[in-house]
Amino acid sequence: MYSEHAFSYYSVVVLVVAYSVMGAGKRTQKVSALDALNDSSLAINNPFTPFRVCETTKSDDEGPFYKVYAPIYKMEDLENVGRIEVCKTNVTYGRLLLNGTIRQSSYENPCGKPVRAMVEVWQANSHGLYSDVSWSSGDYTCRARLITGSDGFYSFATQYPGRYRYNMTGPFRPAHVHFRITPLDDNYEATGNSLITALYFHPDIFLRPNDGCTFCRSNEPSLGIYASNKRDLTTLEGTWDVLLA
Template sequence: MQNITLDTITQAVINHGDRGKSHPRLYEIYTSLVPHLHDFVREVNLTESELQQGRSFLNQASHHTQEIPTGEIHLLTDLLGISELVELLQDAHRGTESNLEGPLYVPNAPERQMGDRLGIDAEGDALLLSGRVFNLNGQPIANAVIDVWQPNSKGLYDIQDPSQPLGNFRGRFKTNESGKYRFETVVPIGYKVPASGPSGELLRLLGRHPWRAAHIHFKVSAPEYTSLTTQIFIAGDPHLDSDTTFAVRSAIVELQKHEALGELKVRNQSKPFYTTEFDFVLKSAPLSSREL
């Protein structure tokens, strides 16, 4: 009979099963995770009541709410820096930097045309955003799909805010033959991550603020290229140096304000507006992942 003790339990857990014959990669992760978890339990001398608190926290984090319909597990990995760490590990430092997706992405966004407005928000300041998509050799990529999503001028995404139509400030655009894209949106503001649930309570107990720096999300894809998920951030935001998901890196854009009557007329704007540009660079997909 196996004698389980403080000294033997970790190896007993690792040895239980077929030791990676069924799923080698899963076993590789498992045999690293278990010792780290057991070492953590030993290091802090975790009590039974604290373990139960942890279970309750994870159970609550899995519940769907109006603030975050998919539950808070994704948000939790963002707040712990795990999501961004994975991005940093996988980023090859060639092409545009990747960045975390966040918990509020919705697939199958509305298809929009070049120059279309991304969403409805009468109170927001208009932002005309444009740029191009290139490969590593500087050649433009035509028909690249740019999937965009962002909050409105109050910092709310459509799926959090019943007053917005679904699909508001979401859209998929295609680049033209010169790799260009262009659309109109509103200037995003920084916002607090959902804080009414267990993740918000954790931030409060740790004395951490819940603010995200103002940003716009993108997924950029094209045949024979590795898809890119990233964010661009707005220069001047007060939380660029302390974003609660640790996601701010080098993709920061300056906004140019336009107030002249002639510019307002040419751009069909009724009040001052902003412009900025951002180019994306995609890496070629490995040959093994391309369709033959």
């Protein structure tokens, strides 16, 4: 026969044991932050893991040099056409090789999944000059529209873009490539708004606050990469993955 004190003691023991078992259960369900980063479903569905936060790619100014109806290339045809060249490259100019994956963010998967997209690209050539932007001109130098597969992957070769003065007398603009990215369905119809943005390269002395364009976002972390020489001294290579909101 237990006394009142004995009952209280054993009740506490039972509660402690139960709490320990529950704690052990929580520990078995706990996943490292690295695992959560590798599997966003863990971070979303498991209440014992840190919520994964992925930053969507920010927009940037379109600028005055966008031109519609640039040549179209399908990434699925890459094996047939070889490397896609936005600006024709040769040994005289610094060559830039870019690739990346377009992802679409959602509430269920904030870090996104690959999505088919149209990736429009335009830029200045190595001398800092854009091709004719008038609609009557058939000059589409350094302009292209890339259609990715369902894996969202794009890649192209181009010239490393030259710097130019924003208003002829002011500071230079940093080297950059303009992008307009539109998610597509399997019928190549747009499924959302286009992201108008730009890619910049570190290090560059003309990134903000030294950018000749005072309202452009050349210091935005999601818009910058470090390109490196991997195969020769005149070729820079970089990867820029885009997360659409």
